[in-house]
Amino acid sequence: MKDKILKNRYTLLGTALSVYVLVLVLEGALTGRQHEWWLIDNSLLEMDLRQAIDMGNIDVDF
Amino acid sequence: MNNFMLSQFITLLRREVSEHKNLFIWAPVVLGLLIFVVDFLIINALTEVDKARAVEWLARYFDGGNPVDMSAVFVFHTLPFMLILHFCAILYLNTTLYQDRRDSSILFWQSMPVSNLATVISKVVAITAIAPLFYVAVIFVLYAVGILWLIFSGMALGIDVSGLGYMFISAVWSLPVVYLFALTSAIWLLPMVGWLLLFSAFANRTPLIWAIGVLVLLLFLEGFIFDTQFLSNWIQTRSDPDNFIIVEYGGLMDRLFSYDMFIGIVVGSILIAGAVYMRRFID
Amino acid sequence: MENIVHARGLTKLYGNFKALDNVDLDIPQGAISGLIGPNGAGKTTTLKALIGLCDVEGELEVAGRDPRGARHKLMEDVCFIADVGILPKWLKVRQILDYVAGVHPRFDRSKAEKFLATTEIPVNKRVKELSKGMVTQLHLAVVMAIEVRLLVLDEPTLGLDIIYRKEFYDRLLNDFYDGDRTIIISTHQVEEIEALLSHLIFINKGKIVLNSMMSDLAEIYTEVVVAPDQTQQAEALKPIHIRKLLGKSCYTFESVPRVQLEGLGELYTPSVADLFVAKLKDHRDE
Numbered sequence: 001m002k003d004k005i006l007k008n009r010y011t012l013l014g015t016a017l018s019v020y021v022l023v024l025v026l027e028g029a030l031t032g033r034q035h036e037w038w039l040i041d042n043s044l045l046e047m048d049l050r051q052a053i054d055m056g057n058i059d060v061d062f
Numbered sequence: 063m064n065n066f067m068l069s070q071f072i073t074l075l076r077r078e079v080s081e082h083k084n085l086f087i088w089a090p091v092v093l094g095l096l097i098f099v100v101d102f103l104i105i106n107a108l109t110e111v112d113k114a115r116a117v118e119w120l121a122r123y124f125d126g127g128n129p130v131d132m133s134a135v136f137v138f139h140t141l142p143f144m145l146i147l148h149f150c151a152i153l154y155l156n157t158t159l160y161q162d163r164r165d166s167s168i169l170f171w172q173s174m175p176v177s178n179l180a181t182v183i184s185k186v187v188a189i190t191a192i193a194p195l196f197y198v199a200v201i202f203v204l205y206a207v208g209i210l211w212l213i214f215s216g217m218a219l220g221i222d223v224s225g226l227g228y229m230f231i232s233a234v235w236s237l238p239v240v241y242l243f244a245l246t247s248a249i250w251l252l253p254m255v256g257w258l259l260l261f262s263a264f265a266n267r268t269p270l271i272w273a274i275g276v277l278v279l280l281l282f283l284e285g286f287i288f289d290t291q292f293l294s295n296w297i298q299t300r301s302d303p304d305n306f307i308i309v310e311y312g313g314l315m316d317r318l319f320s321y322d323m324f325i326g327i328v329v330g331s332i333l334i335a336g337a338v339y340m341r342r343f344i345d
Numbered sequence: 346m347e348n349i350v351h352a353r354g355l356t357k358l359y360g361n362f363k364a365l366d367n368v369d370l371d372i373p374q375g376a377i378s379g380l381i382g383p384n385g386a387g388k389t390t391t392l393k394a395l396i397g398l399c400d401v402e403g404e405l406e407v408a409g410r411d412p413r414g415a416r417h418k419l420m421e422d423v424c425f426i427a428d429v430g431i432l433p434k435w436l437k438v439r440q441i442l443d444y445v446a447g448v449h450p451r452f453d454r455s456k457a458e459k460f461l462a463t464t465e466i467p468v469n470k471r472v473k474e475l476s477k478g479m480v481t482q483l484h485l486a487v488v489m490a491i492e493v494r495l496l497v498l499d500e501p502t503l504g505l506d507i508i509y510r511k512e513f514y515d516r517l518l519n520d521f522y523d524g525d526r527t528i529i530i531s532t533h534q535v536e537e538i539e540a541l542l543s544h545l546i547f548i549n550k551g552k553i554v555l556n557s558m559m560s561d562l563a564e565i566y567t568e569v570v571v572a573p574d575q576t577q578q579a580e581a582l583k584p585i586h587i588r589k590l591l592g593k594s595c596y597t598f599e600s601v602p603r604v605q606l607e608g609l610g611e612l613y614t615p616s617v618a619d620l621f622v623a624k625l626k627d628h629r630d631e
Contacts, residue, residue, distance in 0.1 A: 009343040013264050016336030021280065021293065023329060028292030035298035066450060073447025080440060081433075167433040172398060174448050175420035342416075344398055 067180075074176065074184035075192055078158075085150040086193050090200040093146050098204060110219070117216040117223070125225030129232040134310050136205065136236035137243065143197050147244060151189050155258035158185050159337060160269045168344060178341040182263075182334060186255060190248035198241045205233040243308050246317055250305055252326050256333025263340035300326065349374040349495050349527045350395060354403035357390055357551075364390040365401060366551035374494075375524050376558075377541050380531040381621055382548035388531040389427075391548065392499045395529070396425050408494050421451060424488045425497035432480055434473035438466060445487055457490035460520070478509035485513060489521045496521070498530045502537070514541060535618040545617065547624050554624045566620055567606055568613040569596045575609045582606070586623035597623040 005015045027033065038049040079086050105113065124132060159182070162168040171181070209230045216223040248255070261273035277297075284293050299322065308314055317323060350372035357365040365387050372378050382388045393399035397412030397419055405411055408422045432441065438461070446454045461468070464482045472480060481501065488496065502510040518541060522528060530538055545562070547555035557565065571579045571594050582605060584596040597615055598606060606612060615623065 006339060009264055009340060012340055016260060016333065019332055024296050025292045027325060028295060033295050035295045037298060041304055070448045073444060077444055081435065166431050169427045169431040170433060173420060173425050175417045176448050177417040
């Protein structure tokens, strides 16, 4: 098995990428990951872009 | 890890710094000089009265304040340095396992009893933990020179500058945070580190195009074949700016011990392992 | 005497091209072995396989290890100089010494510095500022200061001035070689190293054509300058090669006892260069 994976650079890349995608897909499926890009939450500020756009004005908490 | 492995590893780190002085040392120095010159020009454009008022305001603002609370401002001001550091890191990771195959110097490196694992890990450590040290050193010099200059200007204008002492302590207090900020971002981005290293080791030409091209291809394929968005979500989470704007210890701790950080380390390690094995394909 | 290199059935394919075709090799410890072959014969592939830089099929053991396993462990006992000019160009001479001292457990820095002191190499210059000959001197200085059991040299003097070339082999023999260490040199300039060798390997088109100690050559190979009236008898003994020499014919024989050849003319042991040509153009294969 190791010989097949390490046969040449292409097989190794293929294997590495397959494992990578597999892990991510499994992780995404298991955790129900969804990225909520409209939420901003860091050390400086916290806001919800959707709310801000809906209300037509920006509501910001520092 | 015995003594020899440790001293060998340190030698490897020193090699990385010597080999990439431009990225590790000159980039932050040039940026620091640039910022200093720009600030100098701006301040010189002010009238004497405005200058005095500015210094006075600063002295009073920082006077008696808790340096810990005030240091956030200083961390924030290092964002240009952090941007440059990330940019340099991408350049570094992209070329570091590629360049020595291009100029055949890999035949020298491989004639030494240094394992592929040690080689790749030394590069990861060099860019994530060692490079920020140089950047922080430049930032320190910049802050020190800047504040000293304010102090002397203030004294010349007859202002009580004792508050600026607090400002200096705040600035110094921010430095470990800046370093940890850089280190934490790097660990957060371990998947990207691994991705770049993998293609740096794989490609015989244009590693950056491979790295970007394959990513775009995978994103497209996932949507096309499975009609899912896991990869896209993953990348969005990873690159969310929220994870980079950290200005205090509290924010760091949250990030450091989160599930997302953990899974990132796992995925990054898979890609880095791929890069290590990829090193054996020289021709 | 144990063998420092033991290889059986080494094969390397690049697509359909057989760079190595079922290569068997045994190189005794303490030998100075020459790997001779025309360009593209598989010299570099063989040497790379020995030092773990090229994946090959077959059985392979070098200095007690399989190079395809932990290459870096093998590099503690083995070192190589692959072609001129692989030293990193941006490194200063001093930095190379720093680096090797820091990563190699068997490097004696003072030895390397003593060697360098006898050259004209300035310690603070970068490799890219040195001439080709100096780069080779530097590389040799470093390699000779390491306690290796086997040194592999792939065309180490390619493109160098004769003075640097002579000095290279001089140093190699006098300062490095101690009877215990093994040296394997590949070259297509046979005449240059002929006198140094104790072991000889010919390779052509990925196949080993000859593998013998120099001392055994005289027993196996004989050259005869045959008078024109004896040519028929000479040909009956199946020479491996015939060439014209100043109007007469020179026949090369393999494994034919000298007693059988005595009547045909003057007998010589072929030089390595002539033997090389003879083996490559072996008539009996046709």
